[in-house]
Amino acid sequence: MIGLPALYTFTGLIFAAYAILSIARRRIGNAAFWGLIAASFLGGDRFGDFGNGLLVLALVALAGTGALRKPDVGDEADDGARYGNRLFLPALIIPVTALGGTFLLPGSGLIDPKQITLVSLGLGVILALVALYAWLRPPPLSALEEGRRLIDAVGWAAVLPQMLASLGAVFAVAGVGDLVGGMATTVIPHDSLFAAVLAYTLGMVLFTMIMGNAFAAFPVMTAAIGLPLLVHGFGGNPAIVCAIGMLAGFSGTLMTPMAANFNIVPAALLELKDRNAVVKAQVGTALPLLVCNIALIYWLGFR
Known part of the structure; x- marks a missing residue:
């Protein structure tokens, strides 16, 4: 039966190919970075927490020291x-x-x-x-070569969503959600469903803007408000509340430079003078979407 292990193996092999192609082009820093990513996909479940922690620290060291080089000029078709x-x-x-x-x-x-x-x-x-x-x-290796060139252009930001999602899980285990929930219950009226929905969706937006990723904000805000208030308190449908709550968080993704791989990297690739130009262009879309998501949770999640 095909499941996540097959996908992880496929993805790991792709990153391993990027590492090999980087070695062939004498881009040792890039080869080391993508090789570590490949190792995490191919054997991360066998490394243990300590081994995976060391792997992440090595990735941070490579990215922080500027070991990753930008793609070769003129090598794209x-x-x-x-x-x-x-x-x-x-x-x-x-x-x-x-x-x-x-x-x-x-x-x-x-x-x-x-x-x-x-x-x-x-x-x-x-x-x-x-x-x-x-x-x-095209030539047999063109897909891998162009994939390597594109991933080199994005650089370390390509793995930012995984890192931030892991950070959200760490925050949830550390009890940040319970702390935020305790503060929220002192402010939200106990009999106001709309106020609870508003707190949940706006909290998703704000945490997403701070942390740069809705996946990082989701476990915190769902543990703080989504489950205790909306699902258990008001009897909301957990699938609807959580799914649309995540969409509300994506509105925050559109409005923050912390979501570097979505908003800062494109500005760099397009050589825009204003590195926040993508964020500014998306605010007009993000705010109406947020209003729609608030309305959808309120109307659909508690029928």
Whole structure:
């Protein structure tokens, strides 16, 4: 049965290929960084907490000392002028496969029922890659070379979501959620559902803006307000409350420079003069989305 271990192995092999290609180009710092990422995917469950902690410290040391080099100048192939926006068509295979697999494969017996969507997403990536090779017929290693070039351009920020999600789990275990919840209950009126929904969604936005990732904010705010007040206190549907609460947190992602891989890295890649230009452009979208998410939780989560 296909599950997360298969996805981790596939991802680990991709990063291992990036490391090998970096060695071939004498980019030793990049090779070490992506090699450690590959090791975490391929054997992280066997390293133990101490081993994984050392691995993370090594990643921090490589990134903090500037060991990662930017991609080579002029090593990309530009087919944009030839194919135009048609180049984006194979990318649509990924969400279509993920959505179709989620609805069509639960009874197949081939995939872990708990990981259907993630496995379908990985399958979509493979199918999109096959379609691109069949259409464009590039050199065999071009996908890996271009992937290495792109990941080098993003740099250490590529693993920032994983790091911040781990930080959120650490905060939850440390009891930050209980502390925030205790403070919130002294402010939120006990009989006001709307006030509780507002506190949860705004808390998700603020913690996301501080920590840079909704995955980091989610365990804290859900432990503080989502579960004790909205689910247990007002009888909310946990699936609806938590899913839309996460979407509310994503509104915060759009409005913070702490989400470097989403907002600062694109500005750097596009060589924008204002490094906060992406954030400023997204505020007008983020605020209406937040209002919609607040309304959706209030109307749908407590029927």
